[in-house]
Structure formats: structure tokens, C-alpha cells
Amino acid sequence: MIDDKAVVSRLWAVVPAAGRGSRFGAALPKQYLPLAGKTVIEHSIAALLRCPEINEVLVALHADDKTFIELACAKHPKVKSVTGGLERAESVELALAALTGAAATDWVLVHDAARPCLSDADVQALLLKGREHPLGAILAARVVDTVKRGNALREAVETVDRNALWRALTPQLFRYGELRAALKHCREHALPVTDEASAMEQFGGRPLLVEGSHRNIKITYPDDLTIATAFLAGGVND
Numbered sequence: 607m608i609d610d611k612a613v614v615s616r617l618w619a620v621v622p623a624a625g626r627g628s629r630f631g632a633a634l635p636k637q638y639l640p641l642a643g644k645t646v647i648e649h650s651i652a653a654l655l656r657c658p659e660i661n662e663v664l665v666a667l668h669a670d671d672k673t674f675i676e677l678a679c680a681k682h683p684k685v686k687s688v689t690g691g692l693e694r695a696e697s698v699e700l701a702l703a704a705l706t707g708a709a710a711t712d713w714v715l716v717h718d719a720a721r722p723c724l725s726d727a728d729v730q731a732l733l734l735k736g737r738e739h740p741l742g743a744i745l746a747a748r749v750v751d752t753v754k755r756g757n758a759l760r761e762a763v764e765t766v767d768r769n770a771l772w773r774a775l776t777p778q779l780f781r782y783g784e785l786r787a788a789l790k791h792c793r794e795h796a797l798p799v800t801d802e803a804s805a806m807e808q809f810g811g812r813p814l815l816v817e818g819s820h821r822n823i824k825i826t827y828p829d830d831l832t833i834a835t836a837f838l839a840g841g842v843n844d
């Protein structure tokens with residue numbers, strides 16, 4: 607375990623924003639769609655820029671995306687961009703590799719461009735509790751529905767105990783060196799990675815689950831934009 611008292615660990619942020627939003631089905635990738643006076647991605651990045659501890663925000667963009675550079679947030683001195691990859695995990699790896707100033711003991715927050723309703727309180731809770739936990743931490747929300755396991759015929763064959771189930775959100779907070787090593791390990795062994803925690807778990811880690819707001823939704827389908835509009839109208843920080 608790294609003794610944080612011996613080193614001053616800086617805090618970086620990575621924003622995976624290279625997706626195409628195929629499930630959303632809009633003409634534009636969903637992160638560039640209008641939401642409450644800005645674009646989706648601008649809300650997601652604004653939540654990170656409101657955290658003064660963050661040293662730099664590195665955004666992983668699709669090679670075809672020319673929209674980002676026109677946004678106000680792209681001109682912020684803390685915001686940089688890099689070309690992402692074909693999968694989210696690859697985009698995160700490429701962004702981490704571009705953080706040339708980061709030390710292995712520094713912390714990295716990874717936050718989806720597609721999660722615009724992140725509150726300042728949730729960022730602070732993750733940082734406070736996550737940096738006390740040696741193996742990192744993620745924002746997560748408890749599962750509130752009864753959960754069924756279905757078979758190939760979509761028949762319910764089992765009710766899963768939901769008391770131990772959580773929905774992984776973002777940001778997710780890990781040490782820079784450990785996260786890079788875990789993602790490299792999973793890539794080299796063709797292990798499935800859908801979030802940073804799944805890479806860390808397969809690399810022997812046990813990230814802490816920090817309960818976050820159910821309002822921190824991921825924009826995936828059109829209805830999610832309607833929901834996010836209502837959440838932002840109510841003020842995610844109120």
C-alpha cells in the first residue's frame with residue numbers, strides 16, 4: 607500500500623468522450639446534444655472543473671469529432687484532449703498514457719462524458735472516502751428493483767438477492783499507476799472491462815463503493831435526456 611503521507615499526490619481527471627451514441631440514435635453523438643442550455647459533455651466537464659483540486663481534465667475524443675474544439679470548455683486552461691479508441695477502456699488507456707505529468711501515486715478520476723448530472727457533493731464524497739481506501743473507490747447506487755435472472759427464452763429463472771447489488775456510476779477514483787497496470791493486464795489477457803473498477807477487480811483490487819445520487823444517470827437512450835433535463839432544472843447541486 608502506498609503511504610500517501612510521504613508524497614503529495616496530485617489529482618487528474620479523464621473523460622471518456624469518444625463514443626458514437628448508437629443506442630441513443632441521434633444524428634450527433636449524444637455527448638454533443640443540447641441539454642439545459644449547454645451540451646451534455648459541457649455539464650459533465652463543468653462538474654470536474656468545479657473541483658479546484660483537479661490538476662487537468664483530459665478528454666478522449668473520437669477522431670471524427672470536430673465539435674468539442676468549438677465548445678467553451680475546450681478553451682479552459684485545465685482541459686486537454688486526446689484521440690480515444692474503439693472501446694471505452696481503450697479510450698481511458700489512451701488518455702492515461704497522455705497524462706505525461708502524472709506520477710504513479712497520483713489519483714485519477716474517470717468520469718463519463720455521458721453523465722451530466724454529477725453533483726459537487728458526490729465528487730467530494732468520492733474524494734474524501736476514496737483517498738482513505740488504498741484500492742480506490744467508485745460512486746455507486748443501490749439497486750432498488752427486484753432483480754431477476756432470465757434464461758434464453760426470457761423466462762425468469764431466479765430472483766437475485768439485491769441487497770448486495772450496486773449500479774456502478776462515475777467518477778471512479780484510482781491511483782494512476784495501478785489503473786494503468788490493471789487496464790494493460792486486462793487488455794493483454796482479453797478480460798472484459800466495462801468500467802475502471804472491473805479492471806481493478808480482475809487485477810486483484812477491491813474498490814470501495816461510495817453511495818452516490820440516483821440522479822447521476824448515464825445518457826444512453828432518448829428518454830434519459832428528458833430525465834436529465836428535469837434533474838438539471840431542479841439543480842443537481844441544490
Ligand SMILES: Nc1ccn([C@@H]2O[C@H](COP(=O)(O)OP(=O)(O)OP(=O)(O)O)[C@@H](O)[C@H]2O)c(=O)n1
Nearest residue numbers: 622623624625626627628629692693697719720
Ligand atoms: N470507444 C468509446 C466508447 C465510449 N466512450 C465513452 O464512454 C462513456 C460511456 O459509454 P456509452 O454510454 O456506452 O457511450 P457510447 O459508446 O457512445 O454509447 P453506445 O454504446 O450506445 O454507442 C461515454 O461518455 C462515451 O463517449 C469512449 O470514450 N470511447
Ligand SMILES: C[C@](O)(CO)[C@H](O)COP(=O)(O)O
Nearest residue numbers: 694718774775776800801824
Ligand atoms: C462506466 C459505466 O458508466 C459504469 O456504469 C458503464 O460501465 C459504461 O457502460 P457503457 O456500455 O460503456 O455505456
